[in-house]
Amino acid sequence: MIYRGTFAEINLDNYFHNLEYISKESKTKVMPVIKGDAYGHGSVILAKEAEKKGYDYFAVAFLQEAVELLKNGVKAKILIFNFFLPEHIEIVYDNRNQLIPTISSVEMLKQFIEVLGRRIRNIKFHINFNTGIARNCIMENEMEELINLIKEYNLYIEGVYTHFASADDDDEYVKKQMALFKQKLYYLSENNINYDMVHYSNSAAALLQKIDLKTDYVRAGIASYGLQPSNIKKSEGLKPVLSVKSVLAKTFLLKEGETVGYGRTYKCDKETTCGIVPLGYADGYFRAFSNKAYVLVKGKKCSVIGRVSMDQLVIDITNSGAKFLDEVVLLGKQGNENISCEYLAELANTINYEITSLISKRVKRIYVKGDEVYEGRVCIEGCYSENYFSRTTR
Helix, strand or coil, rough: CCCCCEEEEEHHHHHHHHHHHHHHHHHHHEEECCCCHHCCHHHHHHHHHHHCCCCEEECCHHHHHHHHHHHCCCCCEEEEEECHHHHHHHHHHHCCEEEEECCHHHHHHHHHHHHHHHHHHEEEEEEEEECCCCCCEHHHHHHHHHHHHHHHCCEEEEECCCCCCCCHHHHHHHHHHHHHHHHHHHHHHHHCCCCCEEEECCHHHHHHCCCCCCECCCCCCCCHHHCCCCCCCCCCCCCEEEEEEECEEEEEEECCCCCCCCHHCCCCCCCCEEEEEECCHHHCCCCHHHHHHHHHCCCEEEEEEECCCCCCCEEECCCCCCCCEEEEEEEEEEECCCCCHHHHHHHHHHHHHHEEEECCCCCCCEEECEEEEEEECCCEEEECCCCCEEEECC
């Protein structure tokens, strides 16, 4: 693989530590949420490795994400959270032992029925009930019609769930949502609608809330990647999974008064030794980090100076002792210093998992497992190779 020295390093040992920690804290099985290419960590590799550890149910946002997992040999069940075009229910039907769609609107369910007719009873569904987040979920005014359709077509409801709007910082609203969810479960019971499982906790709820309703799974997303699920309450048992590293592609000297980059937004106030890092906003390193962030070189903090460009950025390496091809850490640890997703998110006025989710496909992913380092290889246009790990060097 052609390589420019820039890569995201995913620590599988830390990933599984986090899943086990979440399971232990919540006293419940974990359903790893690997939507958005596992928040930038690589959904196929994580799913394949998680299966080896016994994880039997994953969750994704969209049908195409689930199909990518199937093409790459994932055998576990996959819950699909969100909308897909009704005609694609045939794909679900053909893979009905693995692909589990969510009923999130009566309109969508009617379209599924129009495509499949009575065959729809052979598909397993989950129902997502609105209890306060008001997004892609069954609303109060849809309940009666939903019940009638379930009965008329003898639908197989495998699971029911809801999603919290503010489990990271609002305990009272969590209680309100749970009260409403229990009402939904009671309504199903009163109408003789059976289901096999219940789940409601995201990362924040699993680690930070105490809820008295039995659950069969917790849907662990953000925390499974070692990212804090709240800015208010911290969970100290999590280990970061992803680091981003590159190299110094060039070093050069600027005189006092010279400027750096587009718009000349940085002016040197003294003679400055600069370094080029071959990574920019097309790789997911935000333009908002311009003249704000720092990176790590030789264990020292080096400021990002000038605007972050599409493909490169400039750093101040004065007095660092850095030289051509030295390692640059943009996210993660080097020596005694650390750059966290939370730090970068604060600079960009966003959330920590947007930082990892937007790392682009052109950034090579490598995976650390024990003492071994591998390059991840996944399906391209349906051509899957069982050798999705190949030994590599960093």
